[in-house]
Amino acid sequence: MKKLLFLLVLILSSNILSAQSDNYSTAINNFQNQYNSDQYDSVFKSFSAEMQKTLPVESTKQFLTGLKTQAGKITSKELTTKEGTTAIYKTDFERAQLEIHLSLDAGNKISGLLIQPVTEKKNVSESQAANGLNVYPKEISEIIFSKTKDFPENTQVSIAVIKDGKTSYYGILKSDKTVKPSENQNKVFEIGSLTKVFTSTVLASLVTDKKLKLSQEINGFYPFPFKNNALFTFESLANHTSGLPRLPENINLSDISNPYKNYGSDQLYDYLKNVLNVKPDAEKKYAYSNLGAGLLGHTMAVSQKTTFTQLLQKRIFERFNMNNSYTSSKDLGSKLVDGLNADGQRVSNWDFDVLFGGGGILSTTEDLSKFAAAQFNSENNDLSLTRTPTFTVSEKMKMGLGWHILKSQNGKDLFWHNGGTGGYSSSMAIESDSKTAVVILSNVSAFNPKMGNIDQLCFELMKEIGK
Secondary structure (H helix, E strand, O other): OOOOOOOOOEEEOOOOOOOOHHHHHHHHHHHHHHHHOOOHHHHHHOEOHHHHHHOOHHHHHHHHHHHHHHHOOEEEEEEEEEEOOEEEEEEEEOOOEEEEEEEEOOOOOEEEEEEEEOOOOOOHHHHOOEEOOOOOOHHHHHHHHHHHOOOOOOOEEEEEEEEOOEEEEEEEEEEOOEEEEOOOOOOEEEOHHHHHHHHHHHHHHHHHOOOOOOOOEHHHHOOOOOHHHOOOEHHHHHOOOOOOOOOOOOOOOOOOOOOOOOOOHHHHHHHHHHHOOOOOOOOOOOOOOHHHHHHHHHHHHHHOOOOHHHHHHHHHHOOOOOOOOEOOOOOOHHHEOOEEOOOOOEEOOOOOOOOHHHOOOEEOHHHHHHHHHHOOOOOOHHHHHHOOOOEEOOOOEEEOOOOEEEEOOOOOEEEEEEEEOOOOEEEEEEEOOOOEEEEEEEOOOOOOOOOHHHHHHHHHHHHHHOO
């Protein structure tokens, strides 16, 4: 869900200087001890001044708390390589094996920190692939090939491009070390956190129908007070300003092959009543939250006395003729593209319970392109509402409802979201002024070191069709 969901994260700062190996050993040992004992302030104090500006103390705490929730404590580590001024440690956590990339400045302060899935080194010959996409326009073919050639065998990527009122499909299958064309616009993939856009669209539809208000607090729909008397509005859940963490602390992620399956309403209610740790007077900030999106979907269902999947079916799938969009992977047969892990091996699909609104939808590029094209119809007031800015994150990004609002190279608003699960990655970008859009679904794992290529492919195609 980011990549905005499941990828464990990312901070690299510039002007990194070299240090002696024993200083790196001291730094990684200190990090392990401070991380394991929840001394997140101490971790922050070990950062360089530039790093502290890049990752403020509250962001540091949120990142490390989320990391521990997902992966647990560090149990062991091993220096695997030194690349320039960066030391890379293969690190065993209680529930995952990850790489920690650590850089120090001249004062032995941490000036670069990257924590990601373990990257296996491959021989150059293993990653070589041939471009078999000569049936596609040259410019499109070259962009797609450059971003997909390093993915594992049996990778599928399904692409929809909307321009001038026409939808074009470009599918690929990598097999026999060749990136080949494939008609897979009707194949089903998990869309991961792209689900959040649909969850927020359900909210917008209920608001335009005057059944709910964005400023309305969700607390009244629950028969118990939230811990610390925390209050959340529907809008704050949809634009990630609720202050909720990425994941609830009481979720059990020991089964990383299907991490959300057993987190139901009992666990959510226990969290809200007994675990929740959000300060009532906390400053409003953007903090991406799968928990918040899941809580939003569940609360809307409670408010309408139905299930969230039924709300999706009625207010989204049926309305936009999305006939190949689903809320479960069961019984899909050959329609479903198998998800792959980072090594290209088949993995199980993810099942969602109460947190479905954060990432549970499965769909096709044909269906998602219908939803994208509907954004260009000014009569769809609820869709317009989702694209209306509700919070300014930075000079480069605002939040609508679900959508991240970026600036395209031509200065226009670009509405974007992506997604990732254990076996799939997705990305969608829409420019409503020019009525252009790109939708990408794939069976590239969110834990694949090259998963960022899916977003890069999306943005490069948007740039190409905007010429």
